[in-house]
Amino acid sequence: MPELPEVETVVRDLLPLIVGRTIRKVRHGKKRLRKPWQPRWSRPLTGATVTGMRRRGKWIVMELSTASRLVVHLGMTGQFTAIPAAEPLSDHTHIVFELDGDGELRFRDPRRFGSIVLYPDESAVEEFFEGISLGPEPFDLDAAYFREEVQRSNRTLKAILLDQRVVAGVGNIYADESCGRSGLHPSRRGCTLTDIEADRLREAIAAVLTAAIVRRGSTIRDYVGGSGLRGGFQNEFRVYGRTGEPCDVCRAPIECIRLSGRASHFCPDCQTIGSRSRRGGKSPAVSTRAAPVS
DNA sequence: ACAGGATCCTGGGGGC
DNA sequence: TGCCCCCAGGATCCTG
Numbered sequence: 001m002p003e004l005p006e007v008e009t010v011v012r013d014l015l016p017l018i019v020g021r022t023i024r025k026v027r028h029g030k031k032r033l034r035k036p037w038q039p040r041w042s043r044p045l046t047g048a049t050v051t052g053m054r055r056r057g058k059w060i061v062m063e064l065s066t067a068s069r070l071v072v073h074l075g076m077t078g079q080f081t082a083i084p085a086a087e088p089l090s091d092h093t094h095i096v097f098e099l100d101g102d103g104e105l106r107f108r109d110p111r112r113f114g115s116i117v118l119y120p121d122e123s124a125v126e127e128f129f130e131g132i133s134l135g136p137e138p139f140d141l142d143a144a145y146f147r148e149e150v151q152r153s154n155r156t157l158k159a160i161l162l163d164q165r166v167v168a169g170v171g172n173i174y175a176d177e178s179c180g181r182s183g184l185h186p187s188r189r190g191c192t193l194t195d196i197e198a199d200r201l202r203e204a205i206a207a208v209l210t211a212a213i214v215r216r217g218s219t220i221r222d223y224v225g226g227s228g229l230r231g232g233f234q235n236e237f238r239v240y241g242r243t244g245e246p247c248d249v250c251r252a253p254i255e256c257i258r259l260s261g262r263a264s265h266f267c268p269d270c271q272t273i274g275s276r277s278r279r280g281g282k283s284p285a286v287s288t289r290a291a292p293v294s
Numbered sequence: 295a296c297a298g299g300a301t302c303c304t305g306g307g308g309g310c
Numbered sequence: 311t312g313c314c315c316c317c318a319g320g321a322t323c324c325t326g
Contacts, residue, residue, distance in 0.1 A: 003319060034302070034321080058320080076319055077304080092304085111303050113320060132321090155297065164321080171319055220319060221306080240319095261299065263317085 002074040004058060004138065004169030005212035006223050006231060010080050011055045013226030017082040018105055022049045023064075025098040034075065035115035037095055044068065045097070045118070057134055057168025067121045071128065075113030077222045081106055110222070133165040138205045141167065147198040153190035157201070158259040160190050170205060173218055173240045176265045178205045180239040185271040186264045187257070211236065239265040 002010070026042035044066065052063035060072040060080065072080060085104045089096070095116055097105040107116055119125045136145070149166045150157075160166055161175035170178065179186045182204035184197060193201070212218060217231035220241070224230055234241075238248055243256040247267040256265050 006319080073320085075303095075321080109303095110305065111318090111320095113303070153296090159297075162320085173319060218319080223319075260297090262319095 002058065002078065002217070002223055003171035003174050004055070004209055005174070005215075005233065006217035006225075007055050007058050007060060007074065007169070008213050009216045009231065010074070010226040011053050011060055013229070014080065014082055014105070015053055017103070017226065018050045018099065019052060020049065021099040021101070021103070022047065023097050024100055027096040027098070029094045031092075031094060031112065033094060033109065033112055033115045035117050037116060038118070041118040045070075056129060057137070057164055058171070059129075059134075061125055063122075069119045069122060069125045070116055071119060071125055072107070072116045073114050075109055075111060075115070077111040078107065078109040078114030079222065079224055081108070081224065081226055081228050083228065135163075135165045135168045138167045138169055138209055141202050141206070143199060143202065146202045147193075147195055150190040150193055150198045150201070155190055156187050156259050157184055157190060157193075158186040158262070158264050161205070162260055162262070167205065169209065172262045172264075173220075173237075174205070174208055174212065176240045177208045177212075177238060179266060179271060181208055183270055183272060185273045186259055186266055188273060239267060241265065 023045050026045050028037050028039065028042070045064070045068070048068065049065040050062060051065050054061050054063070058073060062070040062072065064070070074080065082103055082105050084102055085098065090108055092110040093106050093108045095107040099105060107114070119128065136142070150160055153160055157179055158175055161170045161178060162172065176186065178201060182197070182200040184193070184201055212233040215231060215233035215236065216225055216229065217223060218233040218237070219230040220234060239254050242254045243265060244253050246252065247254060247270055250267065250269045252267055252269040254265055255268050256263055258264065
């Protein structure tokens with residue numbers, strides 16, 4: 001569920017709530033996460049102070065005074081929140097970090113696709129990211145790198161954008177929105193893109209993710225930030241989840257097809273399948289948002 | 295090597 | 311109201 005903007009929001013929310021706090025105790029449930037929590041991790045965490053927290057792609061890295069690191073992935077339905085200890089424990093709460101003073105850091109994940117793993121130090125975390133070939137962050141992406149990655153691939157743009165080795169942090173929502181705002185059809189093959197189109201896509205990715213972070217991400221169903229607040233970017237989707245609704249730019253009904261096993265939304269008129277627009281006109285600019293027609 | 299599909303889970307929503 | 315089927319924001323493994 002959570003993609004880069006949602007994970008970034010969780011980290012920004014949690015930072016002021018947990019940095020400087022000391023873990024008094026770790027509790028964990030019985031259900032197995034995708035990468036199961038090891039009970040032997042609890043003891044070395046006890047007494048450790050949280051010194052920082054950062055995001056890398058869709059991963060959260062929690063930095064501790066003992067040099068160890070907790071690497072967290074929210075999967076599709078994960079929630080990582082700091083709340084008063086008196087708050088009742090929700091179903092599917094897998095791990096609870098009791099903090100000094102009042103408050104607990106809780107990891108909840110109904111669908112159990114998420115994980116929390118302890119690494120001994122920073123270099124072990126870096127090794128892990130290298131091991132999964134995690135790609136660069138989408139902001140300030142090198143233009144030549146992105147063109148090369150896209151144009152050498154026979155895959156669809158949708159598949160390329162979902163590949164965390166190419167760019168870290170984009171998921172289904174923001175892949176569709178990035179294609180939408182760059183006027184590119186998600187079923188286009190990467191190798192058919194011109195340099196200019198690849199550049200447009202790269203800029204759209206950064207613009208969409210930046211706008212979504214400002215709105216605290218998108219809440220479709222479960223997502224909440226680190227303080228429990230929902231996101232607001234779902235109200236600004238141009239294509240995602242808008243099947244049948246009129247495109248903001250041209251009023252054509254948004255269509256939905258399946259690509260890489262995922263629902264993929266697009267405007268059939270604004271998003272080009274070939275090298276030219278089906279309308280024969282210019283594609284909509286990346287960074288502007290057309291005023292809704294009333 | 296590459297691309298695409300199946301799979302791990304649970305809960306919610308729509309259709310009947 | 312209840313049941314069944316389908317769907318879901320992700321990552322990984324398997325197959326062709």
